[in-house]
Amino acid sequence: MIYKTIFSLLMVLFLTSSMSVRQTGTLTIFISDFRSNKGNVSVALFNNEDAFPKLPEKAVSVMFLPITGNKSMAVFQNLPAGEYAVSVYHDENNNKKMDTNFFGIPKEGVGASNNARGHLGPPKYKDAKFLFNGKSQTIQIQIVYL
Numbered sequence: 001m002i003y004k005t006i007f008s009l010l011m012v013l014f015l016t017s018s019m020s021v022r023q024t025g026t027l028t029i030f031i032s033d034f035r036s037n038k039g040n041v042s043v044a045l046f047n048n049e050d051a052f053p054k055l056p057e058k059a060v061s062v063m064f065l066p067i068t069g070n071k072s073m074a075v076f077q078n079l080p081a082g083e084y085a086v087s088v089y090h091d092e093n094n095n096k097k098m099d100t101n102f103f104g105i106p107k108e109g110v111g112a113s114n115n116a117r118g119h120l121g122p123p124k125y126k127d128a129k130f131l132f133n134g135k136s137q138t139i140q141i142q143i144v145y146l
Contacts (some may be wrong), residue, residue: 017057023134027076031068032087032108033142034070039092041143046085049125053112054085060084064091081134085125086113088141109143117144 031041044059051058060079065072067090089098090109099107113130116123130139 024078024080025133025135025137027041027047027079027084027132028065028136028138029071029074029076029113030088030138031074031111032070032140034067034072035091035145036092037067037070039067039090039094041067041072042075042089042091042098043072044087044094045076045079046087047082048124049129050055052085052125053122053141056087062142064096079132079134080134083129084113084132085116085128085130086139086141087122087128088112088143090143093118094113105146109145111143113139113141115142116138 027045029043031043035043035097042056042062042064044053044056044062046052048057048058056062061076063074065074089112090115091098092108093099098110101107110122112128114128116127118124
């Protein structure tokens, strides 16, 4: 009888510890310095170095948001604590892709978390990554036109 009670208690402890609740919170991103309110801004949240910033289909989440007063804001809710990087671009013509010139240089404004800038290409994940605390956090990104 005592063995059954001990076994039951151990099972309850095991199940409750394996179902630990992961802390989630809200990440707010303020994006500024758009040259116009035309189109939308694409905001992609990554937790994968290999995907950043060129594979938005592998992002944690992608949003297309309006621009008002040459600014925009993205809010990611119920986001688990962890390491992330954000890339944004001003989709001025609303075609849901970043337009580039013949040399691959963006024709539309771009930005990344930590205001990371690329050298002869997009920014590196290591320069754009940040730790999200799993509670409430705000970051700012400034759009640049190349």
